[in-house]
Each structure stands twice: as structure tokens, then as C-alpha cells.
Amino acid sequence: MxxxxxxxxxxxxxxxxxxxxxxxxxxxxxxxxxxxxxxxxxxxxxxxxxxxxxxxxxxxxxxxxxGEEPDKPFSGQFVVRAEPILHKAISSAARRAGVSLNKWVVTTLERSIR
Missing domain, CATH: 3.30.720 (Signal recognition particle alu RNA binding heterodimer, srp9/1)
Incomplete structure (x- = not known):
């Protein structure tokens, strides 16, 4: 081992x-x-x-x-693919919270890694 x-x-x-x-x-x-x-x-x-x-x-x-640009540490943007039902659910959750979908996802991700 x-x-x-x-x-x-x-x-x-x-x-x-x-x-x-x-x-x-x-x-x-x-x-x-x-x-x-x-x-x-x-x-x-x-x-x-x-x-x-x-x-x-x-x-x-x-x-x-x-003569190439080095790969930089992450830009802060990424694409997430989700089932339509999940997309609808998180969009609704963001609206209920009064924030954009992006802000809701970022906040949720930040909480999950703490």
C-alpha cells in the first residue's frame, strides 16, 4: 500500500x-x-x-x-452543460434569490468548496 x-x-x-x-x-x-x-x-x-x-x-x-502565449492560469470562465430540467431549476433558484444565473452559480460553487 x-x-x-x-x-x-x-x-x-x-x-x-x-x-x-x-x-x-x-x-x-x-x-x-x-x-x-x-x-x-x-x-x-x-x-x-x-x-x-x-x-x-x-x-x-x-x-x-x-512565439506562443503561455497557457495562463485559468481565465475565470468555463462552460457547464446540464440537463434542461436542472438548467431550469437553477435559473429559477437564481431568480428567487434575486441574482443573475452566473452570480448564483458562482456563489453556490464558492460555498461548496469551503
Whole structure:
């Protein structure tokens, strides 16, 4: 059975989930707030922090070399597909609350992650 502990790290607006594999005695990280895949690892907290920063800097340099905009941490917009009956129900709930559908959904999502 694998024994792991997870935590988060942040660098320049990028967020990574960190997992420590006690059996292998190594930290693994993966950036989670963008579509591109960025992973890194280190054998100590200091090494892991440096690997995270280096990975982000390498990613930004790679994008610049190719003349591409790097994938930014999420824009704040996403499309949600729902069954029509659910769409109607949440629209009604928003109207009863006296707010826009967007505001109702954002407020409901914020409450659910606290």
C-alpha cells in the first residue's frame, strides 16, 4: 500500500499539487491550473521548490522561443452543460434569490468548496 501525503505550492500564479512518496523518499509535483502538463520532482523541500520554479521558467521560455502565449492560469470562465430540467431549476433558484444565473452559480460553487 502506497503511503503518500499531498499539499499545494504556488509560483507566479501557477498552482501545483505536491505528493510525497514516503516509500521512494521523493516529492512529485504537477501544475494543476492550466491545460499544459508541467511536472517536477525533488528529494527535499528546497529542491522541490527550485524544480517547480525552474519548470515554470522553462515553460515560459519555451513558449517565448516558439512565439506562443503561455497557457495562463485559468481565465475565470468555463462552460457547464446540464440537463434542461436542472438548467431550469437553477435559473429559477437564481431568480428567487434575486441574482443573475452566473452570480448564483458562482456563489453556490464558492460555498461548496469551503
Amino acid at each position: 502506497e503511503d503518500t501525503t499531498m499539499t499545494m505550492m504556488h509560483y507566479k500564479g501557477y498552482e501545483a499539487v505536491i505528493e510525497f512518496d514516503e516509500e521512494a523518499d521523493i516529492f512529485h509535483g504537477e501544475v494543476i491550473n492550466l491545460r499544459d502538463v508541467i511536472t517536477f520532482q525533488g528529494s527535499s523541500a528546497m529542491e522541490l521548490k527550485q524544480a517547480f520554479a525552474d519548470s515554470i521558467e522553462d515553460y515560459l521560455a519555451f513558449c517565448a522561443e516558439r
